[in-house]
Amino acid sequence: MSKAKLEQLRSELDKVNLEILELINKRGELVKQTAQAKENHGADKNYDPVRERDMLELIKKNNTGPFKNATIIHLFKEIFKAGLELQEKDHTNDLLVSRKHKIDNTIIDVNGAKFGDGAPRYIFGPCAVESYEQVAQVAEQIKNKGLKIIRGGAFKPRTSPYDFQGLGFDGLKILKEIADEFGLAVVSEIVSPSDIEKAAEYLDVIQIGARNMQNFELLKAAGEVNKPIVLKRGMSATVSDFINAAEYIHSRGNGEIILCERGIRTYETSTRNTLDITAVPILKQETHLPVIVDVTHSTGRRDLLIPAAKAALAIGADGIMAEVHPDPAVALSDAQQQMDFDQFDQFYNEVVKK
Numbered sequence: 001m002s003k004a005k006l007e008q009l010r011s012e013l014d015k016v017n018l019e020i021l022e023l024i025n026k027r028g029e030l031v032k033q034t035a036q037a038k039e040n041h042g043a044d045k046n047y048d049p050v051r052e053r054d055m056l057e058l059i060k061k062n063n064t065g066p067f068k069n070a071t072i073i074h075l076f077k078e079i080f081k082a083g084l085e086l087q088e089k090d091h092t093n094d095l096l097v098s099r100k101h102k103i104d105n106t107i108i109d110v111n112g113a114k115f116g117d118g119a120p121r122y123i124f125g126p127c128a129v130e131s132y133e134q135v136a137q138v139a140e141q142i143k144n145k146g147l148k149i150i151r152g153g154a155f156k157p158r159t160s161p162y163d164f165q166g167l168g169f170d171g172l173k174i175l176k177e178i179a180d181e182f183g184l185a186v187v188s189e190i191v192s193p194s195d196i197e198k199a200a201e202y203l204d205v206i207q208i209g210a211r212n213m214q215n216f217e218l219l220k221a222a223g224e225v226n227k228p229i230v231l232k233r234g235m236s237a238t239v240s241d242f243i244n245a246a247e248y249i250h251s252r253g254n255g256e257i258i259l260c261e262r263g264i265r266t267y268e269t270s271t272r273n274t275l276d277i278t279a280v281p282i283l284k285q286e287t288h289l290p291v292i293v294d295v296t297h298s299t300g301r302r303d304l305l306i307p308a309a310k311a312a313l314a315i316g317a318d319g320i321m322a323e324v325h326p327d328p329a330v331a332l333s334d335a336q337q338q339m340d341f342d343q344f345d346q347f348y349n350e351v352v353k354k
Helices: 005-042 049-061 071-089 132-144 171-183 192-200 215-224 239-251 279-286 295-299 302-314 341-353
Strands: 108-110 113-116 121-125 149-151 185-189 205-207 229-234 257-261 290-296 319-321
Touching: 005 071, 049 071, 113 121, 121 132, 132 149, 132 171, 132 341, 149 171, 149 239, 171 185, 171 192, 192 215, 205 215, 215 239, 215 302, 229 239, 239 257, 239 279, 279 290, 290 295, 290 302, 295 302, 302 319, 302 341
Parallel strands: 121 149, 121 319, 149 185, 185 205, 205 229, 229 257, 257 290, 290 319
Antiparallel strands: 108 113
């Protein structure tokens, strides 16, 4: 075959490719019009298996080769699948938390720490409030480093009913008293919708934990208070699940939401959870909300806190949450993952201070 003939054939293939492209796009437009017609007539099912079967039978009947029917059916099924995707309404455009709804970043001011303004922010504190002395020691460390926020668990949803469940409102009172003394803002988790209004008297930021990410009544209640919310991703939640959980809060009027990636449950056992680091830029692209990473719960290991925090900040996280305890060996919960004060100093020097 001459070179000229080869070029002619290639030119004809290019022409056919463009004709196929034009027809596929034309089909896509017809599919969208069909979906609109169905909606106008009150039909809510886009997929019609009988219609698909009839179309495939017509295609097979008119197939003259050289492709076998199996190949042709496979190709057209992919085209049909793409058509169905065109018919699916993109509800993300309608979400209040969506970047399409609001282009600019939401900035949330917590005691002068502005989450979402481009500078990294930090939340430190013990896993659980155990005593006044314990929290006061941690608060002093936080204050001396020029930081603004303390966290601590007063209500502790635990896997085992026999594990330490927290001090409840007595714990919140301890947090509030010490925070006022040291000029810090308080973050703590609330697990019951009925407790939110009372807890708001003690808290500057209400945390909704991973186990309650889809406690929809709690999300609704959080949406009705005038307090920032730290919403943690559920351990088995998709990014879409997470975004829609935030929408529950925003839909009730409270748009001050900080998303917290805290690791998801996978088959890996070398860490407590698996830190889904790419969730950070995805969440920042899909929403206008600030995104922080809890390096303590995502790793469950003190030796991984610094590299995990560096990775989170490098990929665009707006902040880091980590746990600190005066003596982790005697902590009433999660002893293996909390930093002592020497480790906290190292974390501060390598991650915060830089």
